[in-house]
Amino acid sequence: MSDTPELEPGQNLPAPRPPVEPAPVERFTASPSVLATELSPERAARIVRQSSNARWVGFLTIIVVILFTALYWFYEVGGPLGVTEPRLEAELTAQQVTAVERGYNVFEANCARCHGVNGEGGIGPALNRQDKLFAHLNENYLRTVLATGGRYVCGNPNSLMPIWSNEGHPPGPLNYIQIEDLIAFIRAPSTETYTIRDPALGEPKVDPITGEVRTFKGWVDPAYKPAPGSTPYPACWTTEFAAASGSPAASGAAPSGSPAASGSPAASGETGSVVKITASGIAFTTPQVTAPADTPFVIDFDNEDASTPHNVEIKDSTGAVKFKGDIFPGVATKQYQVPALAAGTYPFQCTVHPNMTGTLTAQ
Numbered sequence: 001m002s003d004t005p006e007l008e009p010g011q012n013l014p015a016p017r018p019p020v021e022p023a024p025v026e027r028f029t030a031s032p033s034v035l036a037t038e039l040s041p042e043r044a045a046r047i048v049r050q051s052s053n054a055r056w057v058g059f060l061t062i063i064v065v066i067l068f069t070a071l072y073w074f075y076e077v078g079g080p081l082g083v084t085e086p087r088l089e090a091e092l093t094a095q096q097v098t099a100v101e102r103g104y105n106v107f108e109a110n111c112a113r114c115h116g117v118n119g120e121g122g123i124g125p126a127l128n129r130q131d132k133l134f135a136h137l138n139e140n141y142l143r144t145v146l147a148t149g150g151r152y153v154c155g156n157p158n159s160l161m162p163i164w165s166n167e168g169h170p171p172g173p174l175n176y177i178q179i180e181d182l183i184a185f186i187r188a189p190s191t192e193t194y195t196i197r198d199p200a201l202g203e204p205k206v207d208p209i210t211g212e213v214r215t216f217k218g219w220v221d222p223a224y225k226p227a228p229g230s231t232p233y234p235a236c237w238t239t240e241f242a243a244a245s246g247s248p249a250a251s252g253a254a255p256s257g258s259p260a261a262s263g264s265p266a267a268s269g270e271t272g273s274v275v276k277i278t279a280s281g282i283a284f285t286t287p288q289v290t291a292p293a294d295t296p297f298v299i300d301f302d303n304e305d306a307s308t309p310h311n312v313e314i315k316d317s318t319g320a321v322k323f324k325g326d327i328f329p330g331v332a333t334k335q336y337q338v339p340a341l342a343a344g345t346y347p348f349q350c351t352v353h354p355n356m357t358g359t360l361t362a363q
């Protein structure tokens with residue numbers, strides 16, 4: 001039982017409190033010896049020194065914190081006046097560079113044999129032209145073409161370009177990272193220089209002769225603006241050649257040849273000699289032909305490639321265009337009226353497919 005006084009019967013609450021005893025001692029006083037010590041001048045000086053040190057430590061700590069905050073701030077968002085790049089942007093740039101360099105290897109391995117090592121065109125159309133890169137060859141278009149194949153471009157079901165993306169139907173050989181790398185490569189700016197790397201090791205490739213690291217530049221000129229009033233590049237690349245064949249611009253290269261070439265077969269009756277050239281499977285099946293020298297003659301050009309445009313463009317040994325025939329899609333034939341050529345050998349090619357070549361001998 002506690003020492004709470006018991007309630008007597010009939011007594012009401014509140015119960016009376018037990019008496020409170022006052023605390024017996026002064027509990028928080030220092031020992032008399034301490035109290036006896038006076039504040040000597042040395043002690044006062046020490047206290048002053050200590051507190052001054054403490055203030056210094058505090059001050060320096062604050063300076064360190066402020067400096068760290070400021071430096072980290074600039075590290076993160078970029079230095080004032082653009083002296084350094086923001087951290088995340090720098091990371092993005094580094095990743096972009098890696099993607100472009102990987103895309104270069106994917107292109108060389110898969111695309112260069114048809115589109116040329118520098119995208120200058122060959123069996124497939126040119127890809128590195130500014131007028132095409134400006135808007136036509138945008139990221140979405142490239143992604144769609146690589147997932148759908150060449151038939152997407154002009155609706156040609158027999159297009160030579162297969163499906164590349166493994167998400168296509170049927171699946172192609174390239175995964176989505178390779179597709180994105182390819183797009184990054186095709187859209188890379190010409191203002192940047194990239195390193196050619198070994199596809200397997202990722203190590204820079206060194207030129208064995210000069211000992212220098214091999215590099216390449218992007219294709220897209222960021223400063224390019226289409227000429228005012230120019231029409232956008234057509235959705236189907238063969239339209240470019242179909243439209244050009246009628247215009248004077250195309251025949252400008254060979255003023256004497258083109259008007260007749262575009263026109264009447266009757267003209268062929270005027271000259272005796274007819275040279276037959278056939279294009280089939282993106283190649284001239286007649287790469288060596290002979291024509292009479294110093295007299296106009298007729299090329300009977302047979303394009304056997306369905307919906308694929310070809311022509312015959314004759315150059316001289318200096319590379320100057322001597323004659324440029326109309327470009328037209330197959331299957332069709334056309335007769336080109338060619339002006340007189342001096343005796344000699346003349347390389348000829350297809351304007352659309354620069355890797356279709358042959359030699360014409362005038363004798």
Ligand code: HEC
Pocket residue numbers: 107110111112113114115123124125126127132137142145146150151153154155156158159160161162164182235237
């Ligand atoms: C077998 C040859 C061949 C290969 C290899 C090839 N292409 Fe093509 N490519 C073509 C042809 C031909 C066309 C034209 C499409 C058509 O109308 O048939 C074309 C069209 C294109 C176009 C559309 C061009 C335009 O003007 O609209 C793009 C983009 C393209 N190819 C990218 C690529 C890429 C990237 C690769 C490598 C992964 C590649 N090609 C590999 C033959 C090829």
Ligand SMILES: [Cu+2]
Pocket residue numbers: 282309310311350351352353356
């Ligand atoms: Cu051709």
